[in-house]
Amino acid sequence: MEAELNRFAEEAAEKIAQCSTPNDILNARAQFLGKKSMLNGLFARLRELPAEERPAFGQLINTARGKLESLLASREQEIKSATWEAQAAVDFDSSMPGYSWQRGSFHPVSIVRRQIEEVFLGMGFEIAEGPEIEDEFHNFDALNTPADHPSRNLADTFYLQSGKLLRTQTSTVQIRVMESFKPPIRIISPGRCYRNDKPDPSHSPVFQQVEALVVDRGISMSDLQDTLQNFARAMFGPQVKSRIRPHFFPFTEPSAEMDISCVNCSGAGCRVCKNSGWLEMGGAGMVDPAVFKMVGIDPEIYTGFAFGLGIERIAMLKYDIPDMRILFENDIRMLAQFKGESL
Numbered sequence: 382m383e384a385e386l387n388r389f390a391e392e393a394a395e396k397i398a399q400c401s402t403p404n405d406i407l408n409a410r411a412q413f414l415g416k417k418s419m420l421n422g423l424f425a426r427l428r429e430l431p432a433e434e435r436p437a438f439g440q441l442i443n444t445a446r447g448k449l450e451s452l453l454a455s456r457e458q459e460i461k462s463a464t465w466e467a468q469a470a471v472d473f474d475s476s477m478p479g480y481s482w483q484r485g486s487f488h489p490v491s492i493v494r495r496q497i498e499e500v501f502l503g504m505g506f507e508i509a510e511g512p513e514i515e516d517e518f519h520n521f522d523a524l525n526t527p528a529d530h531p532s533r534n535l536a537d538t539f540y541l542q543s544g545k546l547l548r549t550q551t552s553t554v555q556i557r558v559m560e561s562f563k564p565p566i567r568i569i570s571p572g573r574c575y576r577n578d579k580p581d582p583s584h585s586p587v588f589q590q591v592e593a594l595v596v597d598r599g600i601s602m603s604d605l606q607d608t609l610q611n612f613a614r615a616m617f618g619p620q621v622k623s624r625i626r627p628h629f630f631p632f633t634e635p636s637a638e639m640d641i642s643c644v645n646c647s648g649a650g651c652r653v654c655k656n657s658g659w660l661e662m663g664g665a666g667m668v669d670p671a672v673f674k675m676v677g678i679d680p681e682i683y684t685g686f687a688f689g690l691g692i693e694r695i696a697m698l699k700y701d702i703p704d705m706r707i708l709f710e711n712d713i714r715m716l717a718q719f720k721g722e723s724l
C-alpha cells in the first residue's frame with residue numbers, strides 16, 4: 382500500500398508540474414485531492430491494515446496530501462504571474478500617458494450653505510437640525526397655520542401615506558428647538574424643504590432654506606434688522622443695504638419681507654432686480670405669541686424674531702446663475718467652475 386501511495390504521489394507531482402492554466406490546476410486539485418481521488422480511496426482502505434500500522438500509514442497519507450496541496454498552490458501562483466507577465470509584456474507601454482482622474486468640486490449650493498453657516502456662527506448662533514419627514518403639528522399647527530390655509534393643500538404639500546409630510550419649510554425647526562430648549566435661543570437651521578411645485582427658473586420641488594430664530598428678553602425688530610444687515614454685508618460685501626417691508630406669515634406678528642439692494646447694479650435697476658433696485662431674500666418677523674404658547678414659552682417675558690432665507694436664491698445671486706434648474710442638472714461644466722472652492 383505504501384508503494385501505491387508513493388507511486389500516486391510521484392505521478393500527481395509530475396502532473397501538477399505540467400499544469401499550464403488555472404483550469405488545469407482546478408482539475409488536478411479535484412483529481413488528486415478530491416472526494417473520488419486515490420488519496421481518499423487509500424484512507425478508506427486503512428481498515429485493511431493491521432490496527433497497529435494504521436496510525437503510521439494515516440500519517441503518510443496526510444503528509445502526501447500536504448505536499449500535493451503546497452505543490453498545487455505554488456504552481457497556481459507561477460501560472461498566475463506568468464500570465465500577468467505575458468500580458469504586461471504585450472499591453473504595457475511605459476511611454477503612454479496615464480489615465481487622469483477628474484477632481485470633484487463642491488456644489489455651489491453646498492458652498493453657499495457653508496458660507497451662511499460661517500457667517501451666523503460668527504454672530505454667535507448655533508446650528509440646529511430637524512427631520513425632513515415631519516408631522517402636521519410641527520409644519521403647520523404649532524406654527525399657527527389655520528386648518529384651511531392654502532399651503533396645507535395637496536397641491537402645495539407632499540403628504541406621505543403614513544400621515545406625515547415632507548416639510549415645506551425649515552420653520553418646523555423653530556418649534557422643535559423651542560420644545561426642547563429654554564431661552565435664550567439663538568439658532569439657525571439650514572436644510573432641505575419640499576413643495577409640490579413644477580420646476581421653473583425660480584422654483585424647484587426640492588430646495589433649501591436656512592431658518593433663524595432668536596428668543597430672549599427684550600428682543601425687538603431692530604435686532605432683526607441688524608442681523609439681516611450684518612448677514613447681507615458678510616455675504617455680498619460692505620456696500621450692500623437691506624430693508625424690510627410689511628408682509629404676512631401666520632407664525633410672526635408683525636411679519637415682514639426682507640430685501641437687499643441689488644448685488645448686480647447696486648440699486649440702479651437692472652435685469653437681475655427687474656429694475657427695482659432690490660432683491661427679495663425671504664420672510665421674517667417677530668415670533669407670534671400664539672407660537673410661544675404652543676411650545677410653553679411665556680410671551681409676557683420673552684420676545685423673539687425669526688426669518689427664513691432661500692439658499693438656492695443666494696447661490697444664484699452670488700454666482701450669477703440665471704435659472705434654478707441649472708443647480709439640479711449637475712452639468713459637469715457648471716460644476717467644474719467651482720473646482721478648488723472649499724466648504
Ligand code: DAH
Nearest residue numbers: 550552664665666687688689
Ligand atoms: N417659512 C417661510 C416660508 O417658507 C419663511 C419665513 C417667514 C420664515 C417668516 C420665518 C419667518 O422664520 O419668520 O415661506
